[in-house]
Ligand code: TEU
């Protein structure tokens with residue numbers, strides 16, 4: 155177990171709600187807060203401990219709420235502050251904590267600060283944003299994630315200057331160099347903490363500090379960061395100063411947690427953010443896993459070679475080794491920025507959907523990290539795979555389409571690739587039951603509903619004892635009752651096996667063994683150590699169990715947990731690692747002696 159303390163946010167399971175798609179209460183086709191309130195008992199029935207709610211603040215919705223025009227109010231489409239208070243109380247009554255989404259790398263261009271700022275260079279709010287005065291010529295190129303031109307500077311006539319926007323041109327970046335901006339942000343955070351929210355998921359938080367000497371970084375980005383603008387953006391000179399200051403001004407004194415969206419952050423610097431005595435943030439989520447199975451260059455394009463499980467094991471094992479030392483991690487396989495978990499990492503075709511969704515759940519709920527589940531994943535919702543651009547609502551897809559169109563690139567291929575990777579795959583409305591519009595709305599849904607809702611829905615799964623949903627509930631309970639699954643040491647076996655992911659979790663005298671088949675093949679698998687001949691698995695996502703001697707006959711996507719067992723005497727990767735370190739030290743010593 156890590157030396158660091160035990161905490162509620164390490165022990166809980168996070169459930170992410172995308173409010174626009176969760177439940178519509180008034181028939182306008184858009185999910186809302188009263189809709190979530192009507193599903194509070196459902197949330198409780200899941201056994202989850204924290205809800206991460208995507209942004210619900212005032213917003214013109216250029217990027218579905220990530221473009222905020224009022225941090226102190228609720229988006230009209232979502233309801234009122236009274237609704238919010240009811241939701242918060244309803245969650246707390248059910249012992250569920252609420253994490254809000256904090257979006258402070260940028261605001262909406264309709265935020266009063268920007269509306270003022272863009273009037274004149276003399277405006278009191280001019281310095282709340284980043285500007286490049288036109289008399290200095292063309293601004294140094296910065297890449298925009300969402301702009302159809304790819305350029306993050308947009309010209310504004312009244313100030314005769316360009317403003318910076320790492321995302322869409324309706325999302326100008328806040329200037330954190332300015333003390334007043336920072337104080338205004340801390341004020342917002344304290345407002346919500348005082349209201350009783352239990353923490354923040356922090357959007358694009360690693361991008362907040364900019365090098366305002368504005369160097370020409372095109373070459374740097376191409377070489378050092380391998381064309382990865384996220385990597386460059388996440389390395390601003392004052393980032394850690396600001397996070398430290400933020401902690402002191404807001405987090406200290408409240409029993410809250412923070413979860414950083416850490417795109418662009420590498421593994422060797424993760425602890426700079428979450429090492430406990432650095433007093434910055436509590437947890438982060440990395441993107442290394444999310445890059446697997448995609449090509450390195452260009453937009454998110456599936457790699458024809460598919461997913462390499464050996465690499466996946468390497469990534470998640472390496473991140474575990476980081477948090478074994480200090481800090482704490484999270485683990486997820488999908489969210490509102492990603493396609494559906496089962497479509498991407500499992501198999502959503504026919505009979506495999508159910509079993510592979512359960513296998514992925516077993517993985518997420520047995521790793522040493524706080525698991526984050528995205529709404530709909532608990533019932534195994536799948537990618538919608540739109541075939542025309544008109545079906546998409548996401549600014550990322552729409553603007554990338556326009557960009558590629560302007561470059562005369564292959565649009566057909568782009569649309570095909572989007573069926574695998576587009577964010578809207580994960581944003582289709584929640585499938586509650588088999589009534590019209592999946593019980594999500596009585597009106598016209600803002601984004602098409604997946605046709606498979608007639609059979610794939612929460613109501614059907616609720617009344618089926620062997621459903622994905624019931625499996626999820628049981629696994630969440632199991633994690634709660636087995637401290638080894640939370641704090642236990644993680645040890646990997648057979649790291650080179652291309653289909654099977656095997657590991658143990660050990661705490662004190664108790665060990666659990668987890669064996670996951672990530673493939674659609676039946677596999678004969680030699681266990682790394684002997685189990686009792688009459689052993690029965692503690693968890694099995696299939697109806698079959700076949701152990702002969704040391705050999706397991708695994709069904710496609712089968713997930714098994716054995717235990718509690720006494721700690722293994724056969725070393726896994728962890729013990730091998732310790733041995734290696736010891737050997738290195740001995741050889742060092744002997745070298746010293748020799749010379
Ligand atoms: O995402 C930030 C981010 O790094 C994106 O580039 C992300 O990698 C991309 O959306 C993946 O396709 C956050 C939010 O999660 C996202 O929904 C917002 O659109 C974005 O910030 C801007 O606020």
Ligand code: CA
Pocket residue numbers: 178179180181182183184185186231
């Ligand atoms: Ca509504």
